[in-house]
Amino acid sequence: MISCKKNDPIAELGDTNNEFASQLRVTYNNTKPAIGDTLIVSASTWQRDDKFQKVAIYETLVESFGIDMTLTNGTRVLTTTADESTIMVVDTISNKNVLLEVQAADLDKYWVTSSNNYVVNYSYMVKVKDGKYANDITLIDKISEANFGSLKSILSYSISKSDYLLLFASAPATDFSTSGAYVLSTAGMTNLKQNLTRAKLKTIVKAIKKIASYNLTIDVASVTPTNTTTAATRTFDIKL
Numbered sequence: 001m002i003s004c005k006k007n008d009p010i011a012e013l014g015d016t017n018n019e020f021a022s023q024l025r026v027t028y029n030n031t032k033p034a035i036g037d038t039l040i041v042s043a044s045t046w047q048r049d050d051k052f053q054k055v056a057i058y059e060t061l062v063e064s065f066g067i068d069m070t071l072t073n074g075t076r077v078l079t080t081t082a083d084e085s086t087i088m089v090v091d092t093i094s095n096k097n098v099l100l101e102v103q104a105a106d107l108d109k110y111w112v113t114s115s116n117n118y119v120v121n122y123s124y125m126v127k128v129k130d131g132k133y134a135n136d137i138t139l140i141d142k143i144s145e146a147n148f149g150s151l152k153s154i155l156s157y158s159i160s161k162s163d164y165l166l167l168f169a170s171a172p173a174t175d176f177s178t179s180g181a182y183v184l185s186t187a188g189m190t191n192l193k194q195n196l197t198r199a200k201l202k203t204i205v206k207a208i209k210k211i212a213s214y215n216l217t218i219d220v221a222s223v224t225p226t227n228t229t230t231a232a233t234r235t236f237d238i239k240l
Contacts, residue, residue, distance in 0.1 A: 022047035022222040026232040033216075033236055039124040045222040045230075046117040052107055053227070055120050057100045058219040061093040063131050065212035067139060067151065072204045073162040077154050080211045087150050089143060093131040096219060099124065104225075124218070126238060135210050140198050152196050156189040157182055164188065166204045167196060214238040 022045050029040040041057055066080025066087055079087035100122045102110065110118045133142050143151070161183050165171060168191065175188030184192065216236045223229045 019051065019224050019226045019228050020048040021228050022052065022224060022230045024220065024222045024230045024232055026220045026234065028218075028234065031236075033126045033238060035126055035128060035238065035240060037126045039126055039218075039236075041122040041124060041218055041220065043120045043122075043220045043222070043232075044115065044117050045120070047222075047224060051224050052104045052118075053223040053225045054104060054221075055102045055107065055110075055118065056098065056221045056223065057120070057122050058096045058221070059094055059099050059124070060096050060217040060219070061129060062215040062217075063091045063093055063133075063212055064215065065089050065091075065133070065210040067143075067208065068211050069151075069208045070206045071159070071163045072166060072206050073160055075155070075159045075163040077151065077158060078211075079151070079154060086154055087143075087147050089133065089147060091131040091133055093129050099218075126216070128240065133210065135212075137202055137205055137208055139208055139210065140202055140205070148198060149193070152193050155196075156184060156192045159183060159192070163204060164192070167192070167200055210240075212240045214240065 025044045027042045027044075029042075030037060033039045043055060043057065045052075045055055066085050066089075067077065068079075069077045079085065100120070102120055107118050110120050112119045133139055140148070140151075161176060164175070164184065168175070171188065171191070175185060175191060176183060177185045177188070182189075214237075216238055217233060218236075219231060219233050221229050221231045
């Protein structure tokens with residue numbers, strides 16, 4: 001007769017913390033998920049003595065972004081392109097946040113007789129999540145002093161005369177270059193870097209947005225009662 005009871009799938013698994021470690025295999029339905037996709041995490045696990053504490057799935061989500069800003073009279077500052085980044089802000093939105101925990105008492109609900117193991121599936125919706133930085137003009141207030149200094153430096157090389165005069169209406173002629181690739185002279189660039197405040201810049205911002213990507217890490221852990229842990233990690237780069 002063929003029994004449907006839980007049988008040892010393999011003869012020897014090794015020993016950690018005086019207890020056999022569990023075995024774990026994790027698969028995904030999509031290796032390049034995009035915003036709006038559903039990522040299916042499938043964790044298959046077993047342990048020689050069928051001793052478990054829990055099976056857990058965690059999320060770490062890190063947003064990295066540059067800034068795309070346009071001023072009233074058309075000056076545009078783009079801090080991130082396909083080739084380089086002059087300003088890159090990193091925001092950890094979640095750090096090993098628990099998505100699902102299946103305790104030992106509930107694991108039998110996930111037992112698959114045909115494969116002789118537990119199979120825990122989790123549907124993860126890939127979506128934009130709010131971090132510390134909203135995708136609006138408040139970016140100017142929330143970026144660090146160092147990044148705001150970099151933003152001013154970039155602006156000093158790209159600002160138009162009309163936008164500069166909106167910021168500094170009484171600017172002398174010596175603030176403007178009479179030749180060369182830039183509108184501002186060295187004096188004008190220095191003035192902008194030293195005297196442009198966040199509040200003043202916000203008065204002439206026509207549009208601003210993040211150029212962002214997500215770094216999503218899914219951790220899966222199969223844990224025995226003595227905290228012997230077998231883990232698997234997968235990281236996905238997601239463009240916004």
